[in-house]
Amino acid sequence: MKTLVCTQPGEFAYVNRDMPVSAEGQAIIRIKRIGICGTDLHAFEGTQPYFSYPRVLGHELAGELVETGNAPGFEKGELVTIIPYFNCGECIACRAGKPNCCSRISVCGVHADGGMTAYFSVPAYSLVHGQGLGADELALVEPLAIGAHGVRRAGVQAGEYVLVVGAGPIGLGTMEMARIAGGQVIALDVNNHRLNFCKEHLQVPHVVNAREEDVTAQLMKITGGDMPTVVIDATGNGPAINNAFQYMAHGARYVLIGLQKGEIHFSHPEFHKREATLMSSRNATRVDFDHVIACIAKGWIKPGTYITHQVNFDQVKDQFASWLDPANGVIKAMVSLE
Numbered sequence: 001m002k003t004l005v006c007t008q009p010g011e012f013a014y015v016n017r018d019m020p021v022s023a024e025g026q027a028i029i030r031i032k033r034i035g036i037c038g039t040d041l042h043a044f045e046g047t048q049p050y051f052s053y054p055r056v057l058g059h060e061l062a063g064e065l066v067e068t069g070n071a072p073g074f075e076k077g078e079l080v081t082i083i084p085y086f087n088c089g090e091c092i093a094c095r096a097g098k099p100n101c102c103s104r105i106s107v108c109g110v111h112a113d114g115g116m117t118a119y120f121s122v123p124a125y126s127l128v129h130g131q132g133l134g135a136d137e138l139a140l141v142e143p144l145a146i147g148a149h150g151v152r153r154a155g156v157q158a159g160e161y162v163l164v165v166g167a168g169p170i171g172l173g174t175m176e177m178a179r180i181a182g183g184q185v186i187a188l189d190v191n192n193h194r195l196n197f198c199k200e201h202l203q204v205p206h207v208v209n210a211r212e213e214d215v216t217a218q219l220m221k222i223t224g225g226d227m228p229t230v231v232i233d234a235t236g237n238g239p240a241i242n243n244a245f246q247y248m249a250h251g252a253r254y255v256l257i258g259l260q261k262g263e264i265h266f267s268h269p270e271f272h273k274r275e276a277t278l279m280s281s282r283n284a285t286r287v288d289f290d291h292v293i294a295c296i297a298k299g300w301i302k303p304g305t306y307i308t309h310q311v312n313f314d315q316v317k318d319q320f321a322s323w324l325d326p327a328n329g330v331i332k333a334m335v336s337l338e
Contacts, residue, residue, distance in 0.1 A: 001017055001018075001118040002117070003056055004116040008054070009046030010046070017117065023069070023121075025069050025124050027071055027074070029064065029082070029119065030064045031115050032062050032338055033135040034337070035333075035335075036320075036335065038236065042236070043109075044057075049259060050110055055110075056113035058108075058335075059110070061084070062081050064078070074127055074129070078129070079130035079135060080128060080129060082142075083126045083128060085099065088104040097285075100285050108122070118337060133293065141303075144173040147173035147178075149285065151177040157181075158183070159183075160184065161186060161222070161223045161226070162186065165188045165234060165258075166258060168234065169306060171187070171189070171234035171235070172194075172197070174257065176295075177295075178232070184205065185204050186205075186206040186222060186228060187207045188207075188208045189207075191326055193326070206222050227248060227249035229249045230252065231247055232257060234258050236259050238264075241264060242265050248276050249274070250275070251274065253276070253277040254279070255279045256278070256280045257281045310336065311333065
């Protein structure tokens with residue numbers, strides 16, 4: 001079967017691999033859609049932590065269930081997505097109901113080969129029912145669940161100002177989930193195209209360009225001098241992460257969804273006097289996936305809004321590098337295998 005492998009940073013190759021073999025506890029999916037994530041782009045650039053080459057990318061997936069692996073309640077032929085963070089079920093995090101940060105986690109497309117292939121074998125426990133959603137919608141559940149988990153970590157309350165730093169796909173999904181939680185969302189980015197997307201398509205009430213405006217002054221104006229009580233980073237950019245500490249209100253929570261390889265630097269006195277809270281947000285749980293699917297079903301989120309580029313699987317090798325160029329206006333690229 002045809003498979004796309006990232007052989008090293010900046011290089012892809014199509015190869016033929018054997019079909020996955022049916023096994024107890026392992027489901028097989030015929031892949032229909034693959035969403036391209038920031039993780040995939042960073043892996044191609046060579047800037048993704050926890051990564052080694054060669055690697056088959058792809059973890060935002062939707063497909064037809066070919067073998068159920070005896071997963072209870074699932075049937076052959078149904079449309080599904082997966083929770084792509086495969087966990088051990090035994091470590092302290094798993095025992096505490098946090099399989100998303102399992103100490104021996106294996107994220108498909110990062111630690112193990114992902115779904116840029118025709119047929120993909122996954123642990124049966126990772127399956128998620130499609131619940132009537134289409135393939136495009138299901139392939140976007142995972143990135144939206146990342147945002148849902150970050151918002152849940154932050155404990156966003158109705159009416160409070162939520163600053164989301166980074167208007168890429170994960171940041172956009174975070175804004176949507178913060179809005180649904182009742183937050184007053186502020187988008188911060190350096191790309192006017194993406195900020196305009198926030199205003200026009202997601203109805204984000206406040207946008208700030210970090211390169212063109214005095215960010216602190218704008219945030220003070222928007223919040224009536226209070227500053228945001230929730231700050232969520234979705235950039236994975238070191239300077240952006242460090243800068244955002246100064247945007248916190250007293251008593252604020254700062255959640256890091258974005259991930260970068262370096263260290264975090266901030267003023268301890270400034271952080272301490274705010275009695276601030278710093279949290280990471282890793283992956284998502286089934287609760288977050290179910291919440292996102294319910295929001296889509298109710299029409300509160302329209303995943304198709306995010307898809308700006310659609311390509312066939314055979315075109316990915318030639319077009320992938322272009323998706324890294326901000327000038328091409330990519331919000332979400334979606335790959336079809338139909």
